[in-house]
Every structure is written in structure tokens, then in C-alpha cells.
Amino acid sequence: MPSHTEENYLKTIYKLAEAEPGQDVSTNRIAAALTTRAASVTDMLRRLAEKELLRYEKYRGVQLTPEGRRLALLTVRKHRLWEVFLVQQLGFNWDEVHEVAEELEHVQSPLLMQRLDEFLDFPTFDPHGDPIPAEDGAVRRPTHRLLADLEVGDRGTLAAVKDTSAPFPQYLDKVGLALGVQLKVLDKVSFDNSLELRVNRERTVLISAEVGRNLFVT
Amino acid sequence: MPSHTEENYLKTIYKLAEAEPGQDVSTNRIAAALTTRAASVTDMLRRLAEKELLRYEKYRGVQLTPEGRRLALLTVRKHRLWEVFLVQQLGFNWDEVHEVAEELEHVQSPLLMQRLDEFLDFPTFDPHGDPIPAEDGAVRRPTHRLLADLEVGDRGTLAAVKDTSAPFPQYLDKVGLALGVQLKVLDKVSFDNSLELRVNRERTVLISAEVGRNLFVT
DNA sequence: AAAAAATGCCCAGCCACACCGAGGAAAATT
DNA sequence: AATTTTCCTCGGTGTGGCTGGGCATTTTTT
DSSP, rough: OHHHHHHHHHHHHHHHHHHSSSOOOHHHHHHHTTTSSSHHHHHHHHHHHHSEEEEETTTTEEEEEEHHHHHHHHHHHHHHHHHHIIIIIOOOOOTHHHHHHHHHHHHHOOOHHHHHHHHHTTBBTTTTOOOOOOOOSSOOOOEEEEEOOTTTEOOOOOEEEOOOHHHHHHHHHHOOOOOOTTTEEEOOTTTTTOEEEEEEETTTEEOOOHHHHTEEEO | OOOOHHHHHHHHHHHHHHTTTOOOBBBHHHHHHEEEEESHHHHHHHHHHHOOOOOOOOOEEEOOHHHHHHHHHHHHOOOOHHHHHIIIITOTTTTHHHHHHHHHHTTTOHHHHHHHHHHHTOOOOOSSSOOOOOOOHHHHOOOOEGGGGOOOOOOOEEEEEEOOTTTHHHHHHTOOOOOOOOEEEEETTTTTTEEEEEEEEEHHHHHHHHHHHEEEEO
């Protein structure tokens, strides 16, 4: 049974590996992601390697073993299922749930998660639009594209955000964007790549390229 | 923010104090309840006293401060609310929920508990028949009597069990008793105080005095 | 009241977990 | 080949929690 911290390391490593497939994950990247020092990370990597949850060749970075990957995905699954519960059943806002889910994800009870999954009617995406790994570890890779990659005239539905830390969802709220809205790219300003969007065929919104790189559409 | 273990100590002390009001709670009783050693308990008591969560006079036992009591009740509240959720919403059996609730009770989020409470429609008793402390710490003391204290001819409704560890609820199931059934005492065997009961005006059941002392009726 | 038994305290120490700074080794970059 | 960057190792810190053994206190017994 991994400790909370171990679960967090595994989850972080999984996400970093996901972000840049093929490459091994480096110590410093992990340290940055967990706001801790490289020395602490090395420490933990040794322990996780000992438990066969990842392969660790020094100076070479790190790679999850099947078992490590399984645990990481399980944690992600739990996190996202709880987020669905919090938003759909308890009426949380989708930008309020992260911290709470961060705690709930460490509860150990396969039966609980199975029942919760059923109770929520087997959701496949969480409130941020991220896929919920299945019990067997299968992840439905959504057909998302970066909003920033769309061309003038392209359409899509806002499906997910990349950076889900608090300020960003709040910003979205403010400019009137939300998951599920219909978008059409009206213009792409060439000099800074900012985007002019039509939202739900009603309003027009101007967003920076920065923001565009944080949003996924289908 | 108390640690999980601290919360467990507080909860245990609260329950022991409850069981025998007036008296202070002794080190060994706590040790027995938590299956640890007296030395460990002394240790923790010192720490909790330092944090002003209880008053600790050596050789004299221990007493929760208002703040300690508040935290203990909060933990009990969380535990029991989660139990209601598990049974009512997720379809757990009432004798399966304890361990899971034991984990969930340590999640720290007042907002979460408030929303959950609302979602469950402000329940006042948990699936074992025990009262759920209100947010302000008020406990509705149920008008329970020990089944063993009833006299021949008395009637009542089975309202709660004292020992909720796994085997006992299973035993109840087997003999056909459940919370909510109507009971009438047909006979009380004088030599061992075992009880003959009519259940829901249908069946007859014979239980030992031991069992009778573990059941509450209204 | 003294002796015996039970209870409970205190000390010193142990273990697990997680973190960290400093210095040097390895790898990447130039 | 030299420099910069990365990151490993080592020794050490702190916290939380548990424990055995010896001693102090309280309670019970006589």
C-alpha cells in the first residue's frame, strides 16, 4: 500500500510522462512539479524503484513499471471520479474541487470506487474535460486539439483545460467561456497569435495565444 | 490541524467518556480501545494536552476541553455522515461501512461536509442508529433503552446496536433482526436472563442476555 | 497502617517517512 | 577540452508514533 506521498509522486510522474511521451522523466521536472528539491526526489525515486514501481537509472530519468503505472492511473481515476461527484452531486463549481479531490483520492477502497463509479453512471470525463481511466487502466484519449492550433474559420466545442489551477478557470468564467460552448475562430492576429472567437454564435471574445494554448476543443 | 491519529485518539476518548459520564478516562482504557500500549497513550496525551485539546492530570485520567470535544464531535459527525452516504446512496450494507468511513472521516473540508449533509437531507441518525452530531456540536440524545432492561410485555422498536464490529451485525442478520423491527418481550428466562421476543408480530426469536445488552430500543 | 497489587508515568530509544544542503560525479553543451 | 547543467550521494534534520523497562503513585487487601 503506497503512502499518500508515494501516490502523489507516481501520479505526477505519470502526468509528466504523458505530457512528453517517449522521453524519460527527469528528476528536476518532478521536483518542480511537486515544489520540492531534487535531493528529495532522488530519495523517493530510490524507494519507488526498490518497490518495483518504476525503473530508475541514475542520470537517465525514470519510467513507470506496469505496476507503477497501474497505481498512478488508479489514483488519477479516483481523483477524477470524486471530482465528478463533487460537481454533479454536491453542486461544487468545477474550479473548487481540486483540493478536496486531492484528499479523497487517497482513500483506499476498491469497492467504494466501484460503487461510486456506478452511482455516477460510469462517467468517462471529469468536469475539466479530462478522461477518467477505466478500472483496467484504459484511457480514452480524447480527440482534443489545442485551441491555439485551429485556423481561421475552424469550429469546435470547448472540451478541456490544461492548467486547472484556480486562477485560470476563474478567468474563463469572467470572459464568459465555459466547457461545452461552441466556438468559431473569426480571426487570428498574426503578430501575437491572439484569437478572436465567436462564442455560441452570440458573442465575440478576444483571447491571447497563451490562453489558446491552455484550452482544448473537439 | 490534528493528524489522523490525533483525531482517532480524540474520538476514542470522547466515546469512552460518553460511555461512563462523570468519570475521567483512564490511560489503560484508551490503550485497550486503540490496541496500543499505555506508554504510547501517555505520550499522545501529553501532546494533546499541550495543544489544549484535553486536560491531563497525571494518574487522574483525562477530560476533553471544549475545543477537544468540538474536534471529537466533528470527527464523529463526519464518520456518521459518510456512513449514511455509503448506505443510502451507494448501497453498502450497514455492516460494511465502518472501515471505509474510518478513512473518509479524516478528509478536511468543512464545505464538503456541509454540502454532503445537505445532499443527504440533513440526516440525524446514522445507519447503526447512532445520532449524528450537528455542526454546532449538539447531540440529540436518543431515547434509547437497553433491550435487556425491558420487562415481559414491553414493546419497542429496534433502534441501535452498541457493538458495531462486524460479527455482531452479521449475527443479527442471521437470527432475522434488523433496525426498525417491532419487538415485544414474550418471556424473560429468569435463570440466565435470556429473552424470548416476538418480532414484527410474526416470528419468535430467542436471544441471550449478552445480546440484549447490545441492543437499544425505543 | 503496612504490604501487596494494580495502575500509570517517564525515560531512552527505535523506526518510518519525508525533507534538505553541500559537494562532487556525470552528461550535455559549447 | 572546457564549461555549464543536471543530478546523485552523503550526512543530517524533524516529526509522528510506538515501545520496553524501571520507577512512582494509587488502590486494594490484609
